[in-house]
Amino acid sequence: MIEVFLFAIFALVALAGAVVMLTARNPVYSAMGLLVTMFAMALFYVMLDAHFVAAVQILVYAGAVMTLFLFVIMMIGVDKKEERVETIPFQRGITFVVALGLAVVIILAGRQAWVTGSDAFGSPDMVGTIETVADSLFGTWTIAFLSTVFLLTIAAVGTVALAMFGPTAVQSTDEEEGA
Amino acid sequence: MIDYLWLLIALPLLGALTLILFGKHIGEPASGWLASALVVIPFLIAAALTVPFLNGAESETVFLFSWIPVIGANASLLWDPLSALMTLVVTGVGGLIHVYSVGYMHGDPRYPRFFAYMNFFIASMLTLVLADNFALMFVGWELVGLSSYLLISFWFVKPSAAAAGKKAFIVNRIGDWGFLIALMMIFAAFGTLDFAIVFAEAHGVLSVGLATAITLMLFIGATGKSAQLPLYVWLPDAMEGPTPVSALIHAATMVTAGVYMIARTAVLFEMAPISLAIVATVGALTAIFAATLAVGQRDIKRVLAYSTISQLGYMVMAVGLTAFTAGIFHLMTHAFFKALLFLGAGSVIHAMSDEQDMWKMGGLRKYVPITFVTMAVGWLAISGLFPLAGFWSKDEILASAFAKGGFFLILWGIGVVTALITAFYMTRLIILTFFGDKRWDEGVHPHESPWTMTIPLIVLALLSAIAGLWNTPVRLGLEHFLEPVFGDIHQVHPAGGLTVWALALISLAMVVIGILIAYGRYGRGDLPNEEGGYWTAALDGYGVDTFYGKVIVLPGKTISTWLAMVFDTKVVDGVVNGLAYGVRAFGSSMRVLQTGWVRSYGAAIVAGSLGVILWLLLQGGAF
C-alpha cells in the first residue's frame, strides 16, 4: 500500500523534473529538472532493492555528470536563453507524433513481452548490495568491466586532448550565422 | 625425420626472401654460395628422407596447416617415391646449376637478384612436386611459371628477352586454362581436390567420358608447361634467359612438370584410353617435329631447345603409352644430360665471349678440354649410345611402344626415326663446335671456364654416363622403386627375351647411322652450304610463329584494338559515365534530406526506430 503511494509520489516527481527539463528556457533550470528526475530514479532504485546502484546513481549522475553540466553551462551558455521560434519546418509536429508514438509503441511492446516474474532465475529477494553486485561484476562480467576501464581511459585522454589542442582564439562566425 | 619435409620448400624460399631484401649487402660471391647451400641442404634432406623408400617404407603425408579445407586443399605435402625422385632431381641438378651459376653469372650487376629468382624457382618447383592436392599443385604450377618469366626476362633491357618472357608466360597461360578447367571438373566430380581421395574414388565416380574430358584438359595444361605441340613455341625463345636458367628450368625441371603431372594423375589417364592415345600421338609428333627443327638451327642453344622439346615428346609419348616408369626414367636421365649439354653450351658461350652462332665456332676442343669431354658424354648420352643413360631410357620407351603394338607401332617408327635425327643433329652440334677449323671472329680468345662451372659439368657427365644402369631390362631398379606409386596401374612393359635385344639393336643402329651421316656431312673440313629451302624454313621454325601471329595474335590484336578504341570509349565508358550521372542526379535529389540540422536527423532516427518496433510488433502479432 505504502509502496503504491511512494511510487506515485516519486513518479510524479520524476515526470515533473523531466517536464521542467524539457520546457525550461534556461539550461540551468533544465539541469535542475534533470537532477530532480535523477534523484527520483535513485529512490526508485532503493525501492527496487538496488542500494548500490542508487548510491552510484547519486554519486555519478548527480555528483559528477550534472555538476559537469552545470559547470559547462556556467562557462558557455548561461546567459543565452533559447528562442522559442522553431526554425526547422514541421519539427514540432514530427517530434510530437514520433515521441507519442514511441511511448505508445514501447508500452504496447511491453504488453507483449511483459516481464512476468518467473523467479526461477535467481533468488527473488535479491538485494543489490556492494557484495552481490561485485560478485557479478568481477566474476561473470570481468571482461566487460575491464573494457569499461579502457573506455573511461580513452574518454579521459580524449577530453584532455580536446581541451589542450583546441583553438585558442575565438573566431568570428558572422558569415556562417548569416548564411 | 619426415617432420623436416617442410624445410625443403622453406629453405629456398628463405634464401629467395633474404636475397631479395638484403642481396645488395650480401654481395657477389656470397649470395651465390648462400643460394647454392640453400638448394644443396634440401637435397641432402631429401636424400636422407628417400633412404627409407629403398627399404620399402610407406608413403607419407605431412600436414602443415589448413588452407582451404573445405575443398580438400591444405598445405600438406605428399612424400612418396615419385615426389622423392622428382625432389632429388630438382634439388640435385638445381644445386649443381646453382654452383655453376656462381661462376657463370660473375660480374652481372643484378647477381644477387638472379640467385633470389633461382631459389624462388626451386621453392616453387618443390611446391608443385610435393603437393598432395591439385590446388597446391596448381599454386606451384603457377609459381614456376612466374619464376620462369622472371628468369627468362632476367636481362630485361634486351627487348627480345622481355618479349620472350612475355611469350612464355602467355603461352603457358593457355595451358593453365586447361589445367584450371580440369581442376574445376575434378572438384565438381569429387567435391575435393585431395589426391588421395580423388585417386581412390576415381573408378567409382568417373565415367569414361568424364575421365577423358578431365584428362584432355589436364593434357592441355601439360602441353603448355612441357612445350608440346602446339604450345611449344615459347621454349626456343626462352633461350634468351641466362644459360643456367635454360639448363635448370627449360631443360631439366620445369618443362617436365607436365610429364610429372600426367604421371601423378596416372589413375585418371588410365581410365581414358582415347586421351592416352592422343597424349602418345602428340608426344611422338612433337618428338619428330622438334627434331627436324633442331637439325636446321645455327644457334647452339636453340639446337638444344628444340632437342629438349623433342625429348619431352618422348616422355609424353611414354606416359601416353602408360609406360609411366619409362617416362619418369627418361625424365630423370634427360635432366642429367640435357642440363649437362646446356651447361656445356653455356661454358662454350662463356669461352667465346657470348657468341652463340655455331658457324662462328669450331675447333674448340683444344681450348676448352673439360667442356669438350663432358659435352661429348652428353652428346653420346642423348644420342642413345650404349651404355650411356639415354640409351636405356629412350630404348625402354621405344620398346614399350613396340610392345603395345597396333597403332602404336607407327609411334614406335616415329620414335626410331627421331632417334636417328637426334643422333644427327647432336653430332652436327659437336662437330661444328669442337672440331674443324677456327671460324671465330678476331679478338676472341677462348678459355676454359672456372672450376665452379667445370665441376658441375663433370658431376653431370658422370651421372649421364651411369644413371641409365638403374633401370635396365636386366635389373629394374627404378621400376621397383616406383612400385608403390604405379603399383595399381596397368603399365605397358617391354617384351622380354630376344625382342628387347632386337629393338635395342635397331635403335642403336639408327644412332650409329645418324652419327655417321652427320660425320660424313660436317666432319670433312668444308661445311656444306645450308641456305634456302629446308634450312631457311627450319631457322624460321617452319614459320609457326608467323602463322600464330597471323591466325591468333593479329585477330586478337584487332579485336583488342576495337574493344579499346570503340567498345571501351563508347559502351563501357558510356555505362560508367551514365551510372555516375545517374548517381549524381540521385544524390542531388537526395541532398534535400541533408539539412545539416542534427535535430532533423534525430527525428529521422527516432521515426526509423519507431518503424522497426512497429514492424517487430506486427511480426509478433501484437495487433
Next chain:
Amino acid sequence: MIVMADVTVTVGWYMILAAVLFSMGAAGVLLRRNALVMFMSVELMLNSVNLTFIAAGNELGLVEGQVAALFVMVVAAAEVTVGLAILVAVFRRRSTANVDLLSELKG
C-alpha cells in the same frame, strides 16, 4: 485508498514510467536547440533505460540488471565528458551552443 487496498506496484508500472520518460527524452533531443539540453535529454533516455534494467532485474531476481545499469552509467559518464569537451571546443570556435547554427554539413 480503500479501493486501492490490494494494488501492488508491478514491474509494468516501472516499464510504463520508463517508456514515458524515454519518450520525453527523445522529444527533448528533437525539440531543444541548446546542445547542452540535448545532452541532458540523452541522459534522461539512458536513465529511463536503467530503470527498466533494474526493475526487470528485481522482478527476475537477477543481479545482472543492476550490472547492466552500472555499465550504462559508465558509458554515459564517458559520453558526457567527451561530449561536453567537444561542446566547449565548438563554443570556443563558434561562440554558440545552438546546434541549428552548426549546420555546415548540409547538402
Next chain:
Amino acid sequence: MEDFIVAAVKVVIAFALLFMVVLLIVWAERRIVAFMQNRLGPTRAGPFGILQTLADGMKLLFKESLTPRNAEVFLYLAAPVMALLPALLIFLVIPIGAPITIGDTTYTLQVTDLNVGVLYVLALSSMAVYAITLAGWASGSKYPLLGSVRAAAQMISYEAAIGLALVPVIMFAGTTSIAGIVEAQGATYFGFLPAWNIVLLPSFVVFVIAAFAETNRAPFDLVEAEQEIVGGFHTEYSGFRFALFFLAEYINLFTMSALTVTFFLGGWNGPTFGPTWLVWILPVIWFFVKTFAIIFLFIWVRGTLPRMRYDQLMAFGWKRLIPVSLAWIILAMIAMGIRRYGLPWA
C-alpha cells in the same frame, strides 16, 4: 511502527545536537582565533560570551532579506536550503556512540546504518556544490558567479581526493558500512595499540587536507576570498538566508571532523569501564573529544596558514594529492595482500 518512532526520535535528537554543537563551534572558533591573534573575542553575551552566536543568529533573523533585481528568484531562494540539506543528511550515518542494549532491544547511536554508507557520504558531500553554484549564479551578480565557479571546480577536484583517500580505509575494514568501519577499528594491535586507521597516515593526511578544501576553509577559502571577490557566492544573501549558509558551513565543518574521527581515529572507540551507564556514556564522550580535537585543528590551521592562490590550489589537488592517494592505494593493497596471504616468497 516502533522502528518508525525510534527513527524519528533519533533524527530529532541528531538535528538538535547539530544545531547545539554549531553554536558552540562558532563561539569556540571566534574565541580561539582571537586568542591566537592576541585578542579576547566575544565576551559579553553569557559566560565567556558563549551566547554570542545565539545573539548573532537572533539578529540575522530580524534583518530584512533582500532579493537582488537580476536574481533568478526560485533558485536564489532554493540555494540556502540546498546548502543545509546535505550537511544535515550526512550526519545521519555517523555513529556517535557504542550500541546500547535496553531489555531485548539494541539501539544504535546512529540514525541509520547503510550498507553503502561511505558512498552515501561521498554522494551527499558532492551535493553541496549545487547550493554554492546555484547561489552564485542565481544572484545575478558577478562576484558571486566567480566565487561559485571557483567553488565548483575546487570541490569537484578535491572530492576525487577524498574518495581515493577512503579507498584504503574501505579495504582495511572490508565493508562500506560506517558502523562496520568503526567496529573494525575496535580491535587492537599487539593487545594494547588501538587498531585505528590512522596507521594509514598518508590517507589520513590527504583526507584532512581535502576536508579543508571541501568545507571551503582556510587555507582553501578562495570561494569567499574577501579581498578578491567580496564575499564569494553568498555576497548577495542577507538576513536569515545568509544564516542558513553560515549554519550549513559550520555543520559541514562538524560533520567533516566527525567523519575524520569515524574513518581514521576509531570513531567512538576508547577505553570503557565502570557501571553500565558509564559504559554507555563513555564512547559518546570519546567521540566528541576526538571530534573537537579535529575541529581545533581546523581552527588552528585557519589562524595559521595564508590563503592559497587559485592555480596553486588546483595544481596541489590534481598533481599532489591525487597521485599520492593512488600510490598509497597500491601500497596499501600490497600490504593487505601480504597480511592476508603472507609474503610472496614465504
